[in-house]
Amino acid sequence: MNNSLYQLPVQIANPALFDSRGFIAGKWRYAASDKTFPVTEPSSGQILAHCADFSQEEFVEAIEEADHGFRKYFYQTTAKQRSSLLRKWNDLILENLDDLAKILSLENGKTLSEAKGEVAYAASFVLWFAEEAVRSYGEVIPSSYQNTTALTFKEPVGVCGIITPWNFPAAMITRKIAPAFAAGCSVVIKPPSETPFTAIALVKLALEAGLPPDIVHVVPTKDRNASLELATHPKVKKISFTGSTNVGKMLTKLAAGTMKRVSMELGGNAPFIVFDDADIEKAVEGALICKFRSSGQTCVCANRLYVHQDVLEDFTQRLIGRVQSFKLGRGIDEGITHGPLVNAAAVEKVKHHVADAIEKGGQLRYGGAVPADTSGYFYQPTIITNANKDMLLATDETFGPLAAIFAFSSEEEVIEMANDTEFGLAGYFFSENINRVLRVARRLECGMLGVNTGLISAVETPFGGVKESGIGREGSKYGLGEYQNIKAVTIRG
Numbered sequence: 001m002n003n004s005l006y007q008l009p010v011q012i013a014n015p016a017l018f019d020s021r022g023f024i025a026g027k028w029r030y031a032a033s034d035k036t037f038p039v040t041e042p043s044s045g046q047i048l049a050h051c052a053d054f055s056q057e058e059f060v061e062a063i064e065e066a067d068h069g070f071r072k073y074f075y076q077t078t079a080k081q082r083s084s085l086l087r088k089w090n091d092l093i094l095e096n097l098d099d100l101a102k103i104l105s106l107e108n109g110k111t112l113s114e115a116k117g118e119v120a121y122a123a124s125f126v127l128w129f130a131e132e133a134v135r136s137y138g139e140v141i142p143s144s145y146q147n148t149t150a151l152t153f154k155e156p157v158g159v160c161g162i163i164t165p166w167n168f169p170a171a172m173i174t175r176k177i178a179p180a181f182a183a184g185c186s187v188v189i190k191p192p193s194e195t196p197f198t199a200i201a202l203v204k205l206a207l208e209a210g211l212p213p214d215i216v217h218v219v220p221t222k223d224r225n226a227s228l229e230l231a232t233h234p235k236v237k238k239i240s241f242t243g244s245t246n247v248g249k250m251l252t253k254l255a256a257g258t259m260k261r262v263s264m265e266l267g268g269n270a271p272f273i274v275f276d277d278a279d280i281e282k283a284v285e286g287a288l289i290c291k292f293r294s295s296g297q298t299c300v301c302a303n304r305l306y307v308h309q310d311v312l313e314d315f316t317q318r319l320i321g322r323v324q325s326f327k328l329g330r331g332i333d334e335g336i337t338h339g340p341l342v343n344a345a346a347v348e349k350v351k352h353h354v355a356d357a358i359e360k361g362g363q364l365r366y367g368g369a370v371p372a373d374t375s376g377y378f379y380q381p382t383i384i385t386n387a388n389k390d391m392l393l394a395t396d397e398t399f400g401p402l403a404a405i406f407a408f409s410s411e412e413e414v415i416e417m418a419n420d421t422e423f424g425l426a427g428y429f430f431s432e433n434i435n436r437v438l439r440v441a442r443r444l445e446c447g448m449l450g451v452n453t454g455l456i457s458a459v460e461t462p463f464g465g466v467k468e469s470g471i472g473r474e475g476s477k478y479g480l481g482e483y484q485n486i487k488a489v490t491i492r493g
């Protein structure tokens, strides 16, 4: 029998990549209890496969083994050795890009071209941190004591607990574990239960690249309490989480019990501002990317579109014109531009936000319903104007294909509206006036800003938020330091 409890509904060149087992203590295995959980294909609502469902005891086993592997030898590997393993892993990901993208598209629902883009994006973190690994320098500090030298060493933090969301099943994992390996850490990964198979496939390739078996563990589970071991076990020295703000806060509180390092990449509520001096065509292009990418299910998706009253109708008409050409359908099928939402609850949330907005005075300009002829978790791309701050969508991340357009009349007013949120992940604005660009860029409260673009994600750019959108930065030259401790060494004589 295939290692998966089901066969994939499409052919892949390397069938061994699709596996429903976890990898703990050097072995691919099912849970000791034989428990599994179903994983659904969002495009059809049908079960894709069942995945091994591990217990708290199995998390403890993985953590202890990861600690052992870290101490035994990974800590002592050279940066060059780790860099070369990461390079091999990057090559294998790219060689298997088509297969990984198919697995990802099936379990997540995103289109095959989006899935291929994500796998390439995921690989870019592996290559980046292969390069960073060998350029991680300590310092010599001028000491204030006579005849004394002060130095810093950068050391791996140790075992890292990794918890990631379903919306980027590949990239959210590599953005964490590539810098962890580059620094010399070991990892225990709890992949999202909606999309565990991409993570499992990536770990298979990491092992094939030569990463030592006892420093990488992937432990799927549907039992949230079991995975909390990653936030409480004293041998875990760092927890790196991407997901919703509420869960991030809960994990941070638990991690405080043993003073773990934390990286928290949390929810957003991105403002997207179109000033009256903007290039409207550019703004529409930006909105298509950052509102409707992955059907609105990215943490950096625009959630509130603020458009100056003088250009509002022009912008809205042009946006409707472009959205009309979207082709909704099964992500993996040819010609589809937009896939489904992840599950029925996600569809219900969009429905609820749309109904609430209409009840509070919003004007439905496009979409606004579940398409009649689909069986999966679909919702039409939807555009609502006359949005206001009392609507749920003003404060709560919709995480779906709903573009809510608010009118504004002055720069001062829109900055206040944009900053009126506890979140601060991404923001976007469009203006052709350089003075305004610099002024507004300084005043918007967020970790990442797109100016005259809807595309901000790239390996070299620090990814992360302010306010309740998180702690820490991923990717870029800052990402490696999140997995390192700085040790100060003062030498007399």
Ligand SMILES: NC(=O)c1ccc[n+]([C@@H]2O[C@H](COP(=O)([O-])OP(=O)(O)OC[C@H]3O[C@@H](n4cnc5c(N)ncnc54)[C@H](O)[C@@H]3O)[C@@H](O)[C@H]2O)c1
Pocket (backbone or CB within 6 Å): 163, 164, 165, 166, 167, 168, 172, 190, 191, 192, 193, 224, 225, 227, 228, 242, 243, 244, 245, 247, 248, 264, 265, 266, 267, 268, 298, 299, 300, 397, 399, 425, 464, 465, 469, 470
């Ligand atoms: N800032 C970023 O980089 C970033 C990136 C992607 C997604 N996100 C955010 O993630 C959210 C969407 O993802 P989601 O719905 O998977 O988030 P989520 O918080 O529900 O789940 C994220 C992960 O945490 C696990 N989890 C959920 N509840 C848990 C609990 N009580 N105990 C232990 N583990 C638990 C999930 O199984 C999953 O692996 C959005 O808010 C989005 O903005 C942020």
Ligand SMILES: O=CCCC(=O)O
Pocket (backbone or CB within 6 Å): 167, 168, 171, 297, 298, 299, 300, 457, 463
């Ligand atoms: O969903 C959030 C992460 C997506 C990205 O890195 O662009």
